[in-house]
Amino acid sequence: MTIGPNSRRKSKYEPRQAPGAGGARTSAMIASLDAEGRETVSAPFGNALVELAKTREDIVGLSADLSKYTDMHVFANAYPDRFYQMGMAEQLLFSAAAGMAREGFTPFATTYAVFASRRAYDFIAMAIAEESLPVKIVCALPGLSTGYGPSHQATEDLAIMCGMPNLTVIDPCDATETAQATRAIADHPGPAYMRLLRGKVPDVLGEYGYQFELGKAKTIRDGSDVLFVSSGFMTMRVLDAAAALERDGVSCAVLHSPTIKPLDEETIAREAAKGGRLVVTAENHTIRGGLGDAVGAALMRRGVHVPFRSIALPDEFLDAGALPTLHDQYGLTVEKIAQNVKSWL
Incomplete structure (x- = not known):
């Protein structure tokens, strides 16, 4: 369809609240991503969840000592009797969420992506995915969205989670899509894993009249030489x-x-087959097992043979440092993307 950073162990700090910001505030320790020159929205996930909860008593929120860093504190402030702080115990977090789902609730469980994908994988698989329970796993710091190094950089979370049966996996672009996807996964009958951009999140897709649809890829702009297929903030x-x-x-x-x-293989294959364009996938994830591999495999299965390149993180543990420096180092900046594309044409 075509349409027009912070360490985990800092719980003693309270969110700094800006004057006049109202009830939906987010931590001053959370830096915006790609927000320069763009409108931003504060805590789109947390605020969307609050709006949903006004009419859906089944929605509950849980976090593993990270509510302020996953924007779940917005929901906790609005509905303290429907929020559960599980402490630094991700296995307990997801097991409790599974139990609540069995009792008819729709739990939204939040933590960092590294802790869900690496530490609690077996508990998610056995307690949630195998039973196809409607637990919504929403995780901050996906890919290279923090400079804290391998302990916090979930560069392989998509590869891990896409390997789990019954689990829907979503990588939203911006504030508009985060809010829309939150509503969509709440209505989805099974489990879902959603990457989270948190804090003050740029609003990019709103100007295009974008509407998120689960399982659908959408053309944001057209062009004749190159087709980017992208997810997350790489869009x-x-x-x-x-x-x-x-x-x-x-x-x-x-x-x-x-x-x-x-994956919306039908749309991707149809667009890739148009006009002999260079197809370039772009993702905030390791080059192994993410969007690029999925798109390449889909094109091969469908007999679409086109020039193909991937922009992704290397298959290695990444450095720690300032995030803009790391993005430049690993080729995720606008300048590096443009340079690479010109070299491939």
Whole structure:
């Protein structure tokens, strides 16, 4: 369809509240991602969950000592009797969420992506996914969205979670999509894993009239030379790269694919087959087992043979440091994307 950082162990600190910010506030320790020159929305996940809970008494929230860093504190402040602080025990977090789901609730369980995907995988598999329970796992710091190094960088979470049967996997782009996807997974009857951009989140897709649909990829802009297939905040980056490349005479389309599993293979294959364009996947994830591998395999299965490249993180544990420096080092910046595309044409 075409349409127009912080360490885990800091719980003693309270969110700093800006004057006049109202009830929906987020921690000053949370830095915005790609927000310069863009409108931002504060805690889109937390606020969307609060709005849902006004009419759905089945919605409950849980966190593993990270409510302030997953925007779950917004829900906790609004509905303290429906929020459960499980402490630093991710296995307990997801087991409790599974038990609540069995009793008719729709639990939203939040933590960092590294702790859900690495530490609690077996508990999610056995307690939630095998029984296809409607637990919604919403995780901050996906991929390279923190400079704290391998202990907090969930660079392989999509590969891990996409390997789990029954689990829907979503990588939203911005504030608009985060709020829309929150509502969509609440209505989805099975379990879901959603990556989370937190704090003050840029609003990028709103100007395109975008509407999230579970399992659907959508063309954000059209172009004749390059087709970007992207997910997460990398859609922000490739949109900017497409604008920069256009000034150099390179016409780029952007196909945003927020649902990694189930992948919208039909739309991706149809768009990739148009006009002999270079297909470039772009993701905030290791090059192994994420969007790029899924798209490449889908094209091969469907007999679509086109020039193909991937922009992704390397298959290694990444460095710690300032996030803008790391993004430049690992090729996720607009400038590096544009340079790579021009070298591939």
